[in-house]
Amino acid sequence: MLIALRFDCVLSAKELAAVANIAPSTASEHLTKLTVAGLISCKKVGRSRLYSITDGDVCDLIDGITAHADRIGSRHEDKSRLPKAVKHSRLCLDHLGGELGCLVSNAMFSGGYLRHTPKGPEVTRDGEGWLSSHEIGKHFPNEHLRCPLRLCHDWTHGGYHLGGGIAAALLATFVERDWLRTRRGEIAVSLTPKGITGLGKTFGLDLRQVTG
Amino acid sequence: MLIALRFDCVLSAKELAAVANIAPSTASEHLTKLTVAGLISCKKVGRSRLYSITDGDVCDLIDGITAHADRIGSRHEDKSRLPKAVKHSRLCLDHLGGELGCLVSNAMFSGGYLRHTPKGPEVTRDGEGWLSSHEIGKHFPNEHLRCPLRLCHDWTHGGYHLGGGIAAALLATFVERDWLRTRRGEIAVSLTPKGITGLGKTFGLDLRQVTG
DNA sequence: ACAAAACTTCGGTAAATGCCGAAGCATGGC
DNA sequence: GCCATGCTTCGGCATTTACCGAAGTTTTGT
Structure with missing residues (x-):
C-alpha cells in the first residue's frame, strides 16, 4: 500500500x-x-x-526501506543481466533514474540550481529562474499532496537522482521535447539524438557514451 | 536491540x-x-x-524511524512540562542535543567547518583543521564501526543537531574543559559559566539566555 | 581431559495477527 | 424516499509469532 x-x-x-x-x-x-x-x-x-x-519525511522512510530491500534483494542477483539501456536511463516510478538521472541531478546541483539542506534538496533562487526559463512548471499534478523534490537512491548506478514532483515535471518536459522516449509498461527510457544535443547543451554533459 | x-x-x-x-x-x-x-x-x-x-544506510533507516516515532509520540504530549534545562541542553545518547546542540551544529555549518551532502553531513578541509586545532580527535572509540557524523532530528527543539562519533568526541571535549557537566543517569546537561564564555567564543554564540 | 560459558536448535504453548463475511453507517444519485 | 456505493465495525476462524526451557555445539579455561 x-x-x-x-x-x-x-x-x-x-x-x-x-x-x-x-x-x-x-x-x-x-x-x-x-x-x-x-x-x-x-x-x-x-x-x-x-x-x-x-509528508516527505515518511516518503524518505519508505524510500530508505525499499532501497535497503533492493540492496539485500540484489545481493545474490546478477545485476549485469540488466539490459544496458536500463542501467543507463530508466524510469523510477514517474521520473528519470539510472546513470542519466544521476548525471542530470549532479549537473543541477553543481550548476547552483539546487542545493543540499538537512531536510533534503532545495531549489535555489537561480534554480527557480532556470526552471521557469525552461518552461518547466513549478506546478505539477497533485502539487499540494506530493513532495516537490527529494533524492532517490539509485540502486542500478549507486548514486542519487532527483525524485518528487519537480523530477516528474522534468521528465515530462524531456519527453515533450522528444529528448527522451518512454514506452508504456517498459522501464527503459531511450535517449534520442535530439536529446543528446538538447540535454548535453542544457546541462553541459557529453552524453554520446550513455546511449551505449 | x-x-x-x-x-x-x-x-x-x-x-x-x-x-x-x-x-x-x-x-x-x-x-x-x-x-x-x-x-x-x-x-x-x-x-x-x-x-x-x-552500515550507515541502516543507521539512517533506524534514525528515520525513531525520529518518526518521536514526532508521533510527542504529538499529544505536553512538551512544556519538560524541565527548561532539558529543553535547552540535553544528552542524546552520548552527544549533545537540545537547543544548545542545534546552535553548535548550525554554527559549525555556517562557519564552513561542515557541509551538507546527499549522503549526510561532511567535515570540510577547514573543518579538519579546526577539529585538530581544538584538539578534538578525529579518532574516537569504535571508530571503525561507528558512523563518524550524522544529523539527529531534535524533537525537543524541532531542529537538527550533530550525532555520530565526532559529536560524541565534541561533547567529551566540552565536558573535559568543564564547559558542560553531565550526571550519570540524567539527561540534562548543565552549562557552566566557563562554558558560556568558552562555547560563546569558539562558536560565536551568545549563550547567556540558554542557561535559563 | 573436563567443566563452564556463549550461543544455537528443537519442541511445545500461549498470545497476537491477518483475514473474511455479515451487518451497520454515512453519502450520493434517482 | 429509496437504493446503490464506499467504508467501517464486529464476531469468529486459521495462521503466525514470540517466547521459553531443555538439549546440543563450539570454544575457552584449568
Missing part, C-alpha cells in the same frame, strides 16, 4: 484494497493502523476516503 | 538479550532474522558473537 501511494500519491481505500489483494474490511483495518502510526493521512471526499502519505 | 546497537555499536548476543529482556534462545532467533534482513552483521570473537549495525 505504501509503495502504491509512493507512486500514485492519492488512492482510495477501495483501490488500496485492490493493490494489496485483500478484502475491503481487512484493508480498512490496516489503513487505520497506518493512519494512527502517522504514516498516511486521510481526507474524506464524497463517500470515498482518499489516502496519501503524510 | 537496534536502538541499543545504535548507541553502543558492538554488543554480544547475551547483552542484546538483556536489553530486550528476553531469553537467550529467543534473542538468538531474533538476531538471526535481523542478520538475514541485512540490518546487523555478526563477527565471531572467541565464544561470543558480536553484533553491529551493518
Whole structure:
C-alpha cells in the first residue's frame, strides 16, 4: 500500500484494497493502523476516503526501506543481466533514474540550481529562474499532496537522482521535447539524438557514451 | 536491540538479550532474522558473537524511524512540562542535543567547518583543521564501526543537531574543559559559566539566555 | 581431559495477527 | 424516499509469532 501511494500519491481505500489483494474490511483495518502510526493521512471526499502519505519525511522512510530491500534483494542477483539501456536511463516510478538521472541531478546541483539542506534538496533562487526559463512548471499534478523534490537512491548506478514532483515535471518536459522516449509498461527510457544535443547543451554533459 | 546497537555499536548476543529482556534462545532467533534482513552483521570473537549495525544506510533507516516515532509520540504530549534545562541542553545518547546542540551544529555549518551532502553531513578541509586545532580527535572509540557524523532530528527543539562519533568526541571535549557537566543517569546537561564564555567564543554564540 | 560459558536448535504453548463475511453507517444519485 | 456505493465495525476462524526451557555445539579455561 505504501509503495502504491509512493507512486500514485492519492488512492482510495477501495483501490488500496485492490493493490494489496485483500478484502475491503481487512484493508480498512490496516489503513487505520497506518493512519494512527502517522504514516498516511486521510481526507474524506464524497463517500470515498482518499489516502496519501503524510509528508516527505515518511516518503524518505519508505524510500530508505525499499532501497535497503533492493540492496539485500540484489545481493545474490546478477545485476549485469540488466539490459544496458536500463542501467543507463530508466524510469523510477514517474521520473528519470539510472546513470542519466544521476548525471542530470549532479549537473543541477553543481550548476547552483539546487542545493543540499538537512531536510533534503532545495531549489535555489537561480534554480527557480532556470526552471521557469525552461518552461518547466513549478506546478505539477497533485502539487499540494506530493513532495516537490527529494533524492532517490539509485540502486542500478549507486548514486542519487532527483525524485518528487519537480523530477516528474522534468521528465515530462524531456519527453515533450522528444529528448527522451518512454514506452508504456517498459522501464527503459531511450535517449534520442535530439536529446543528446538538447540535454548535453542544457546541462553541459557529453552524453554520446550513455546511449551505449 | 537496534536502538541499543545504535548507541553502543558492538554488543554480544547475551547483552542484546538483556536489553530486550528476553531469553537467550529467543534473542538468538531474533538476531538471526535481523542478520538475514541485512540490518546487523555478526563477527565471531572467541565464544561470543558480536553484533553491529551493518552500515550507515541502516543507521539512517533506524534514525528515520525513531525520529518518526518521536514526532508521533510527542504529538499529544505536553512538551512544556519538560524541565527548561532539558529543553535547552540535553544528552542524546552520548552527544549533545537540545537547543544548545542545534546552535553548535548550525554554527559549525555556517562557519564552513561542515557541509551538507546527499549522503549526510561532511567535515570540510577547514573543518579538519579546526577539529585538530581544538584538539578534538578525529579518532574516537569504535571508530571503525561507528558512523563518524550524522544529523539527529531534535524533537525537543524541532531542529537538527550533530550525532555520530565526532559529536560524541565534541561533547567529551566540552565536558573535559568543564564547559558542560553531565550526571550519570540524567539527561540534562548543565552549562557552566566557563562554558558560556568558552562555547560563546569558539562558536560565536551568545549563550547567556540558554542557561535559563 | 573436563567443566563452564556463549550461543544455537528443537519442541511445545500461549498470545497476537491477518483475514473474511455479515451487518451497520454515512453519502450520493434517482 | 429509496437504493446503490464506499467504508467501517464486529464476531469468529486459521495462521503466525514470540517466547521459553531443555538439549546440543563450539570454544575457552584449568
